[in-house]
Amino acid sequence: MNDAARQVRTTFEQLKKQHPTQCLQLKHIRNNYYIHYITSQLDKQRHKTVKHSEHIGKITQNGIYIPKKSNIHESKREAHEYANATLVHNLLSDVETILKESNMPHYQDIIAAATIKAIAPSPIRLLQTRWEKFYFSKNTLANLQEKHISNLLKDAGGNIARWYDLFSKPPSETNLLLYDLTTIFTHSQSLKFAEKGYNPNHQYQNQIGVIMAFNCKDHLPVVMDVFYGSMKDISTIRDFVQRLPEAQNRSLGFILDRGFSLYELLNDFKAQKISYVVPLKKNFTLLKVEDLKWKGAFLYRDSLLGGELADVSLGALCF
Numbered sequence: 001m002n003d004a005a006r007q008v009r010t011t012f013e014q015l016k017k018q019h020p021t022q023c024l025q026l027k028h029i030r031n032n033y034y035i036h037y038i039t040s041q042l043d044k045q046r047h048k049t050v051k052h053s054e055h056i057g058k059i060t061q062n063g064i065y066i067p068k069k070s071n072i073h074e075s076k077r078e079a080h081e082y083a084n085a086t087l088v089h090n091l092l093s094d095v096e097t098i099l100k101e102s103n104m105p106h107y108q109d110i111i112a113a114a115t116i117k118a119i120a121p122s123p124i125r126l127l128q129t130r131w132e133k134f135y136f137s138k139n140t141l142a143n144l145q146e147k148h149i150s151n152l153l154k155d156a157g158g159n160i161a162r163w164y165d166l167f168s169k170p171p172s173e174t175n176l177l178l179y180d181l182t183t184i185f186t187h188s189q190s191l192k193f194a195e196k197g198y199n200p201n202h203q204y205q206n207q208i209g210v211i212m213a214f215n216c217k218d219h220l221p222v223v224m225d226v227f228y229g230s231m232k233d234i235s236t237i238r239d240f241v242q243r244l245p246e247a248q249n250r251s252l253g254f255i256l257d258r259g260f261s262l263y264e265l266l267n268d269f270k271a272q273k274i275s276y277v278v279p280l281k282k283n284f285t286l287l288k289v290e291d292l293k294w295k296g297a298f299l300y301r302d303s304l305l306g307g308e309l310a311d312v313s314l315g316a317l318c319f
Contacts (some may be wrong), residue, residue, distance in 0.1 A: 007063030
């Protein structure tokens, strides 16, 4: 085999590797080398398989592949999604700024994944394909490959202290927090936080606890965290206060539901000088009625609830 034929053969083998699913054939005709795409199709009338050969290009003596010219005009224009993706991206601009200023690793990947989840929730393996359809992906460097995002989510879940510190930084006109706890029922064997516990419906089952705390003024999240399903509400909020950066030096306030109206927790709040608003129980004794200037019945949304504060079950205990 001479040098020219060797170069042609090398180029042909490279083409076969680039198109592993296609059947390519090299034909030598009058000192020219042509590439043909071979397919087969069943001829129902003749009851036999017919071979089809399509010329797709040639290889020069120097081993250069020249594709066959097509009469079809191919446009270089691309269609991208603009409106919805741009709207969501703009709504996340404040969060993106916080992540960037905090030197959060891969913050652009986090924002890109959040944008997709808000518009059309997709499996992790499809995030990159979905991302490339957005217009602003052309100007944003984001890596949403499946393996990378999996490692990123694993790191994010394992370093919860980083998120507590991050979301405690944005300035706000108020430190009053909306705090609530919900439970998620699960049969998964791989979730370490899944434990037996009572849900709001008093059902004893495998579950995980999720806390959510938002700033009352601008509704920005302070933190979202996951707890063992067996943990009681009082334990979750104590852990939350301990993790919150500089919690002891901040004038915090909580709005809580009836499940948190416990003597032990409210005494802790009092010792830490943390303000709170919580629904009363009828037998609650922390509130000293004699110290309040109570006049007339208690009204809530123009409805009469009771004539004596001690008997009002929907009242609010505030400090």
